[in-house]
Amino acid sequence: MATTLTPVLSKHWDAKSSWTLDAYRATGGYQALTTALATDPADLITAVKESGLRGRGGAGFPTGMKWGFLPAPDGGPRYLVVNADESEPGTCKDIPLMMATPHELLEGVIITSYAIGCHHAFIYLRGEVVHVYRRLLQAVQEAYDAGLLGQDVAGSGFQLDVTVHAGAGAYICGEETALLDSLEGRRGQPRLKPPFPAVEGLYSRPTVVNNVESIASVPSIVRYGADWFRSMGTERSTGFGLFSLSGHVQRPGQYEAPLGITLRELLDMAGGIREGHELKFWTPGGSSTPLFTAEHLDVPLDYESVGAAGSMLGTRALQIFDDSVCVVRAITRWAEFYKHESCGKCTPCREGTYWLVQVLQRIEAGKGTHEDLDTLMDVCDNILGRAFCALGDGATSTITSGLKLFREEFEAHLNGGCPFDPAAAALFEYASGSATGGAGTVGA
């Protein structure tokens, strides 16, 4: 039985002025809030636990359990912080969601805040997306004006303020503790854990940090129930999610479907691979996840199955590369991203990415050696699991998996450079000379 799309979050993205409060309300928006405010907060947490909702930011930690880690109220503040610092190459789900229906997120923020006893929630947004920032600010203002935020949320007596904060464009600030430091006005670098944010988070107070999509999924769970949510997806990866297809597909975009759908099914919906080409490799969850190939077309895209197949579901950012693409080139570009974005706190990530880029650039330029390939693998081994936070691990995923899957292609570069024509892979007019960032550049 072919899996079908299950639009929930994206259902009304095409509605007229979908980002306005009126448009959101016209499609039943904020009904879940009314239900939630009449429910005991503990029951809301139970409902989310029972739904099986897992964090949509990449790690897949059960959302309800995370909320349950908060210590008992002590009279002091506790915070909800929404991680909207979507920065991973290939990942493009939260930004369209906030762009199209920011109230969906806001409703989730209000319900979650009510459930965990938070009176000041923060949305930490990637700073470059100014248009989304404006939409969010506008939505928050509308919500205040409509009495959905402020001293008396929807007449319930519950008090909540929401602050939208624009970051300054650092990948590291998507790491939850670096995000908290940045939000506090400090240099964005990950904190030592423990203490975990649930115990000492923002301003050293108990804090829940959740991804945009996770929080935006909460209203639907309240509205339709945990059982409805569990009816989608697999046993341990319940519900639906946004699958972002990009690259060499006919119709790239966000496909909202139950977890467990396969790339083969998604590609069918997206019109298949670019005309006249074959699938070569793809990322199941963004650039921090090990590469898959056509062999993995039927791997169910849920946390367990993808993990069992040797990668990670991550953020369901499916970057599709057809046979025109040089894998060395793609991996080098990703490595350059990680080098550029390494926060510098720990040695393995800071120095390792600096080194990897130089080796990869040499290989791409035809100046590599066989030893370089071994060095790449070993340096990755010395980064993976040795870095301070998970972002260092992510830098190695495509390199180690790429080397395992496409070693011959790497070797083919060793004598004379890249056998591919970059223009053939480009989906836009390609000017030669805008080629690689230039092997041998340093310190950029």
Place this chain on the structure above:
Amino acid sequence: MTSTTTSGSAAAGTVVPEVTFIIDDVEVSVPKGTLVIRAAEQIGIQIPRFCDHPLLKPAGACRQCLVEVAMPDREGNLRPMPKPQASCTLEASPGMVVHTQRTSAVADKAQHGVMELLLINHPLDCPTCDKGGECPLQNQAMSNGRATSRFVDVKRTFAKPLAISTEILLDRERCILCQRCTRFSNEIAGDQFIDLQMRGARQQIGRFDPAVLGFDGGGELPLFVGADEDGNPLTRAEGMRTAAEAPERPVGPAALDESGHPFASYFSGNTVQICPVGALTGASYRFRSRPFDLRSTPSVAEHDSNGSAIRIDHRRGVVMRRLAGDDPVVNEEWLTDKDRFAFTWQTAPDRLATPLLRDLGEDGAPGELREASWAEALTVAAEGLAAARDGAGVGVLPGGRLTVEDAYAYAKLARTALGTNDVDHRARPHSAEEASFLGHAVAGHGIDVTFADLERSAVLLVGLEPEDEGGVIFLRLRKGVLAGRTRVFSVAPFASRGLARVSATLLPAAPGTEPEVLDAIGDASDPDLAAAAEALNGGVVLVGERLATVPGALSAVLRLARRLGARLAWVPRRAGERGSVEVGTLPGLLPGGRPVSDGAARTELAAVWGVEKLPSTPGRDLTGILTAAAAGDLRALVVGGVDPADLPDPDLALRALDRAFVVSLEVRASAVTERADVVLPVAPPAEKPGTFWTWEARPRPFAQALTSTALPDHRVLHALAGRLGTDLGLGSLTEVHTELGGLAAWSGARAEAPHVAYPEPPAPGEGQAVLATWHTLLDAGRCQDGEGFLAGTAPRPVARVSAELAARIGVGDGDPVTVSTEHGGITLPAVVTAMPDGVVWLPVASPGSAVRTTLRVDAGAVVGVAAATTDGEQA
């Protein structure tokens, strides 16, 4: 290494539960909360590390200390953790099984991997690096690294070295970004002048320089360009651009401070010492020697009454540098920059090498000094002193920088060979009230308040600026405050940056009104005064030496301590003062707190000293001695290390020195030398053994670091007494110690407590203000001579003006303001400061601000204050 857990638990007096776990198959039990890396040290297992430091919070940044760990789950089954763990951030837990590089291939590979990564961007310039030979990176690269690197690509480079200050240089290429320096600056000193900037491989330590961060207006980075042969910075006197020359900087807390320097921390040298690579170096030591050519002698710093443990590193008889010693009881592992860098005064060009004699000219007027033999000089000195002793009398001014052994010799010489109680070591403003206070509440009391107490009790500071007058006290207070165990109150005219960093509650007092404020502590109508009384019950009161300038203040302190049940300690600035009080270089005090006026005390001491009797007439204090000498009522003076400019009335001092027959015992030529009849050179601290007493009364003995022919004061005085017909019996350190050790504690009555009523505070008129003044740690003092790099980090001398007064005289921040008396004026840039109206503050002895010489007044005096024109004239 400092054992933080044990001292912490002992302090709290609670029993910390033990945790038993296994490292490399060895069972180990440690107090709960111990980090795995510390526990491993206890059983002799060294895990390589860089960012870890026992006195700093864990960072986990360098990843060098990775180990393999397995933990029991809820059922007790051992579960290996999927990734190697940083042992510097991991607390030991029961049943944990740790495998270090000794027993785990995974840990060993992880450590080798991190080490290789650390070295890819490191210049490997060990042969020209100051750290080479004592470098944790070099050492651990040998023990835990690969023999060769696989890195064949291009290293990241930086211009170097960057001058963070005149004293601290940064080679960013060598930096491994362990953040020890920034963590020290934030966590310990509270001077957040350097921090990480940029990210990734371009991440670097910096001082928020606009040139690094790419802000508009960012000029060239100040690069260190070296020093001339005398060690002076080449570019200019201070080695760096002044605030006026520096380009516009972005406004913010990390911009230039009032001193005009971005890293004007009194503790900056510690960052050099804890840097595990050669990234931070001291300008004064750069390229001067190799660690393996140095000989190290543990010693004690001579610049304040904290008695910090230091290590003197010397080569072929020359001190090359000083480092902090490791002494958990006193300075832990920290040192002030003055204690660290200011040692060149001991070998300054004006060092006295031989005795000097001043012959009388044919007309009977004093001639020039000439070199003389010890025998001749001692004979001439003894003849002159004997004549004076048998006539009008001799006064003795030992100065406040002596070891206990030397001070004791002065005390004994005065009472025996010279037959007088006219002896006073206080080369600073003093009072009879203070003398009574010292006799009553300080001398002979032993250790009561300790450094450790400052971390766990409420502390009231009275007339004491801890950062300027006792850096270690400041660090201990800050540590206690950050841990939530100490609360600090201060009776002072304004909240300095130092007070702000110990979150002190200011009990504002204009100079002269301190006794009033002290008596008002507990006043329920003022929340701060009420809170102080509550907190200080059973707390500590620290009294600074400048309280001697406030009539009634020390009497009020004693009243307060009694009233609150607080313990009391007196914190003098100079290293020798506490010990000198103890051994009796005060006109009314004999050794051990024996009052001169007490017949039994005199008899007891006379028996020990083997003399018939001791003079019973109470002596004159320093001002009394100088007044008498200037008037011809004292004919001779024996003067130790005293700088007339430090004295309450420098002019009186010079007149007295001009008139009297002066025997000077000095390390370096001074204003006293110019007026001395006999000059007897004595040894500086590095060239003699001895003992300083901390303000706590803790003896701090130190050995002789350098071989030297220079004699300590007690040996010179012993010889001099011999010429005067008295066997002082203090010709060797052993003799001094035997005699001091044989002195029984005084069981008789102490000196009477002072009961001085406080007068009405001065009322400044139009265009006048009350003067507040104290020494900054770094100033124009003679013990900082010859160290230009250090001088460049001194706070810029400013005149602090209360806001209302500034408005009345029409000056704003930075405007020149002139403070004057009938004797002269001092013009400095104004800093408008929140303090009681009508108060102006000047540094006592900073460049351009010689308060006592120029104004001839001290704290509490009424002075004129006016806006100055740019050429320094009063408007």
